[in-house]
Amino acid sequence: MIAFQGTYFDGKSSKAHPVSIICSGGFVSLRDDVNDLKINVKLDDVSLAPPLGKTRRVLELPGGARCETSDLDAVHQLETQQGYQLQRGMHWVHRLESRWLLVIACAACLLLSLWGLMAYGIPQMAKRAAAATPQPLIDTISNQSLALLDKQLFEPSRLDAARTGSLQQQFQDLIRDSGSTVSARLIFRRSPKMGANALALPSGLVIMTDELIYLSRNDRELLGIMAHELAHVEQQHGLRNTYQSAGIFLLISMLLGDVTSMTSTASTLPTLLIETGYSRQFETAADTFAGQYMLQQGWGTKPLRDILQRIAGEKGGAFPAFLSTHPGTEARLQHLEAMEQGTDRP
Template sequence: MSGISANYYDGQSSKRHAVSIQLDANGMLSIHGDSLSACYPLDEITMAYRIGKRVRMIKLSDGASLEAETTPELDAILDQTKQHKHQGLVHRLESKLKYIVMALLLTIAFAFGFLTWGVPALAKSVAFSLPVETQDYLGEGTMEVFDEYFMQPSKLDKTRQAAIEKRFQALISGLDERDRYELLFRDSEKMGANAFALPSGSIVLTDQFIALAENEKEIDSVLAHEIGHVHFRHSLRGAIQSSSAAVLIALMTGDVASMSSFAATLPTLLVNMNYSRQFETEADNYAKQLMKEKGIEFYHFARILTRLTASHDVADDDDSLNFLSSHPSTKERIKSFQ
């Protein structure tokens, strides 16, 4: 076989070896001389440049180099090297791109999973492990903002309040956490007929809600539902979920200041919060259990919920203050209580 004549330098000494080079059947650059015989994959030929116009220097991976006269045969070999390298680069980029896309997809999947399952699970464990004082603090702060912007003192007759309070006490009498619960009456044109629970365990009834109720058992049934929300720490969990980033930072840095800014945004969050279907189902099931124990027929809840729906459909344009915006799939829920 005839090859291209070249000089070989081993990279250690300046000694020149006369060799012949050629591409072998495997596409490797093979070098043959009196005292050496070597093969290099084309992509290990890292550099080829011209000295003057006549001679090319070819650097090999092990530090050795070749010097050969520029001939069409040599250029053919070098072209293949270039092509090979180019393909190698494309291949590397392609596989890197694959990794990048895979990493991106993994990140998205992780973020999605974290937000879908991680955050709710985390919110749940945080909500149940927060000290009572913190929950009271959040509840009080929330109530202050509500009182300032959305509500006025109740105009409800004191005896009526006392009667509802008495029934409320009977409702919670057997519960483990009965000390947590507190009933608050407020007047609120803005919120209309509404009932909601705060993280502290306070349950707020608006005068408009009381006016909408046709009997005491209807009020009891809604209270039972709200007690369920408190029992499962739904308002706190929902708020933590909605502002998980802020809370996570607060938890990670132990920054009390950001925790108090969380407290400041809590009322807005509570007002705007869309309770998840899961929360509503949990609260409904809790209410059913409690109503069964206290001898309150389910249809009372179905009836007042129907009326609440109607009252908000007509009266409220502002969805953020709508009882129903926080109570999805109302029709199904009403059905389950009939």
Template sequence: MSSTESVIYYDGVVSKPRQAEISPINQDSVLLRYGDALELKQQYLYSEMILIGALGKIKPVIELKNDARIEFKNELPDWFNIKQKDIYQSIWKLERSPSLILFSVVFVVAFGFALVKWGIPFTSHYLAFQLPENTLTKIGNEAEEYVLNNLTQPSQLSQGQKDQIKSDYLLNVAEGRPAKLVFREGDYLGANAVALPNNTIIITDELVELAHSDQEIIGVLAHEQGHLVQRHSLQQGLSSLGFSVLYIAMTGDSSDLLTSLPAAMIGANYSRKFEQEADLYALNSMYKHHIEVSHFANFLQRLNEESDKVEGKTEKNPKKDEKQMDQQKPKTLEILDALSSHPATEERIQMVRDFEAKHPQINMQKPSTKE
């Protein structure tokens, strides 16, 4: 077997590649010949070399002092005595193994799935409960300002209505941890309520008007209180940022990462798990204060029907409505579509019915109508 290997050599002075030959001198050094007739010679020690591993079809490269460089046309020869050779040779062989490639693809897919399914949600949950109160207040204040300035208008409810709702909330929902209730005309939000990390619940006039009793409003506020206690909006916002980071790692596109955390918290659609947790909190709160949970189910049904009516109007004249919506709604607010309805309304109503069946004694109190 020949002990001379044909290589490409860069002398570090000019960028022109030179055809060259490399051969061993002893266990510690090699001789490099280059030039038109290979008349030029250069000796290099292995200790002065840095091996750059091959990737794909790229062949091994040796970095030398003074910016010189040797590029091999094939794999490193057996006599080439650089220390890292055996490790890199093994990696190159594995890299070209179909079974390893298949395993790597399966592993990456499984790892990505696990990261999205459990990793990011778990990390978001942990961080949400580790952040100090002043951080929550700052983030929540930014989100609240965003809602007040961009998504809603001043409330048209009478002061008597507001006072009654606040009184009912403090009596039946607050549990010693009262949130700040902010009343606003819905505008982009419509009939809705939003819980923010600065211990604030924003409730819209449209939602109050949609309710048929005080108990229905209490149910909604208890649901939002559950979101506050579990810090769902912050968890969802952190998850959104986590997914953005994962997307950037996969694509290198960081343009969507500029979306602020407050906007992510407001616009993020709560997961089914979060909705179930908040619903259960509301049901237990209503049960504790002897309020029929059927009021909550009735309101969910009515909210769902109201959403269907809005969608029906859009279907009748889609071109006109879509054009009007595009003109009225800024693109940065498109994420807020998720706020219009909660997922799996029928399942949520069934959850209420199941809870009601397990606690029949809560049906003893009669509902009072809303003023």
């Protein structure tokens, strides 16, 4: 016989009846002498709700009635006597909820897993997705991005053809001398709103503003900027950064080759590309590429450092985060100077 105290609810009202519960001879008997309540139910008709930590246990009775008790040991004894077995999933739930240290450990593991997903998992998925993106889709994203920039920030360039032609030829020489295998092209736009700046689109289109050309004091400074933007193209930083921001479901679609999802999402990617800034890791990688190229040419990194300082000192208008989220200028200058001195190796 197993006896314990509990609270009875008839399933018809919220009124609670304190009862004595006796389990014996295949029956469950509930008694409330104050209210003259006497209920006998076959034990086979009683269902035990799975345990949840140290909360009150529930005996579910026929007709929607139920009985709750805080005597966990008595109910456990009843379970053992009846051979009641928890489902595997509920067994783990019960263990978790009855052991706070285990709950804390699981929560810590969950947070660590989320951090790992954000820091390593999603970036790796984005890298693979960028590599798997069809070239026609990359061209579509870039063309739509350029159209949006032309509408919001850019005006036609006022540089003369001789100047632009010379810089474009130097850019092609840069691609050849750096050993890059990407197909890239340099174009120019005027942008009073953005000021002196440059950016690269995923298709290989590198855009320099007239204001940046005017700000430079020699072409080596501009070649340093070009090399930086070429690195973004070659390492697919723009596309990878966009995918990381777009979300894990888009990444899965890309990796699985779901062309329909990729195409339907293409119209939203230009906005993400423009509004999403490069990560510090991507910017450092691009600076490293540019610094290595300039060192190979025997120029040192000073030309790039000089123009970066001048860009930082400009008081331009506000522009989207994509164009202004490079790491702090001081940190970039220190990185480039350390490369020249041989104290900072990639």
